[in-house]
Amino acid sequence: MRAAQTQRRFRGRNRAPKWKKPDDGMVSVMVLPLAVTDPADLARLGKLFGAMWNIKRAVKRDARARVDAYWTAFHEREERGAKAVRQRLGLSREALERCAYKHLEDAGHLKHHVSKALAMHMADEVWNGVQRHLFADATGKRHGRPKTGRWYHFTRIPGRARSHTIERKWETFRLVGSLHGHLMAYTDSGQHTFAQPRRMRVPAAPSGVAPTGNATVSGKPGTRKATWWDHAGPLAVVFAGGPDGNRGDLVLPVRIPQQPGQWARVEHFLANPGRWHKVDLVRRRKASAPGGWVYEAHLLNLGPGYTAPAVRQMRQQAAEMDRIGGVDGNVSNVSIVSLPATLDPADGKPQSTEITLSPQERALLEQQAKKRRGRARALERSRRATNTAQYGLSKKQTRRAEDRAAKGLKVKAVAVPGGARATRVDGVPKQAFRRDRISYGYRELRARQAEAAASAAEHRRHRARPVARQIIAAHGPTLVVEDCDIRTWYRLWGKRLSQTTPGLLISTLERECQAAGGRLVRASTWSTALSQHCLCGERVKKTLRDREHKCTACGLTGKRDLVSAALAAFVRFTDVDDPKTAYLDTAASRHAQIVFAQGLEEALRESTAPSQITVRGAGHAAVPRQCETSAPRTAGRRSRATPDETRLVRDHAGKPGHRPGRNPQLTLW
Structure with missing residues (x-):
């Protein structure tokens, strides 16, 4: 009779007190490029990432199956409780770690590249995503179902933290x-x-x-x-x-x-x-x-x-400023207006700033867009040339083939078919795109496309920081902005938003306000309707095309965005953390209009705080928008106007060969 095998033992809980982060809890990250040139080291790094990708994919698949089983067992959750069901299915950090151990032991080749500590920490990363799916956050929202992802999106191997209680202990x-x-x-x-x-x-x-640093019997270190x-x-x-x-x-x-x-x-x-x-x-x-x-x-x-x-000094000076301001985000610009908090002309005067695209950046964006279109066409040609059976001939290629056949010429093979892809009756391609054969040149070009996109995104993040600091230095760290979901704007103005990135600029401005000791407060648009009011308290209805504010009651005339930003400075809150409790203090806005008079009207007509920074290459510029040329955009066959366009003047109108609706150049006055 075989002896019963003993159950595998795992390490128990640590008896020493658990190490905690310092009281401030602040962490920072520095990127250190690795100068890897040895082919053997490059090959070993590639195998390490490949092995870790296999473990992560296997653990994510198991976690996804367990999550599906958890949501399916709704009767068991009601009878036994959700915690008991999760324990039975193995939806816990320890269970996923043991799952990673099992995959590592079953696949013998992974042991040559991956350590047990790396597998355990990768399972911890998977559990963090599963945890955000199972349990709602403070706002009651859950993350989506765990997904496996793609090989090219797997770019990070998390390391284990060093021990701060045991000297000289790094596990990965x-x-x-x-x-x-x-x-x-x-x-x-x-x-x-x-x-x-x-x-x-x-x-x-x-x-x-x-030397060990410890004294021996003779008194000398070992x-x-x-x-x-x-x-x-x-x-x-x-x-x-x-x-x-x-x-x-x-x-x-x-x-x-x-x-x-x-x-x-x-x-x-x-x-x-x-x-x-x-x-x-x-x-x-x-x-x-x-x-x-x-x-x-x-x-x-x-x-x-x-x-x-210099940044610390700027933030300190901004924290000492006693000003209130408002921010108005738009598709092609961000407007800021601020006034002294005491509403006393002796403490300062109103200032306004408009963040727009500079002419240099527009030219650079056009060059980048042209390169993207060229790469996209090259990728499509490469895919068609490698998978000719999946595409038909274009009308021009079909007509050429018919003419050659009519003349009795030899049939000429088409290297790059230009027709539609072969589909079923319902329009679904007969072969999925992921099953197409792709060439080495296609892979290299796709890598260059991803590299250019990542570089452009990093550049946008870097240029937003100096612009946000410039705003804080001119208007102070206490600002109010409308609580808008900019994601819905992409349905109409996606191309323009990708150029100006107002959401990125506002989120960066929020972090800079916090760093300077202030706050960027969000106000609901339903309870304030800043774009439909005047400083005098009257309601002035405007459509999206109306970019000028004209009040018949008080005679105030100015730019719509600047007037909305000025009104945002007079928004008050019952609860600052709840945007729905915002309301407009019309008495304070009317008082400011009377006190500042001509100075406020000048600030609402044009920018009074010009840019003080110079961004290398392309960058936002805070300049008065007077007779500026906006970037061309189209919306299919019929050009759709953006909210910031007042009068559209076609530069090519009346010229020979001009066809309306074919990517016109727009001038914004």
């Missing part, structure tokens, strides 16, 4: 070396200017012995074998040993920023190793790199991020 990726050692290595001990070569050398593993903890040279990210000890450590040299003005930021993140918390391994698409990917290490630090002294 660790950052070794020191900033001083890195500086000495690439300045030849301080004799030359700091410069990192294109091909950085991989730091060698420490050898020999090192010795031990040197490890990576004794490495004080150039910075590097180390995946120590891994599951297959014969392969050695994976050592990835780090390239720190060396541009002028970056050293203060580098010292803030890297000078104090005690603040290093964990390292995540991230890959990013780059077609020109070997393998099509470049790798980065995202270092999570315990503490606030770096803030330049």
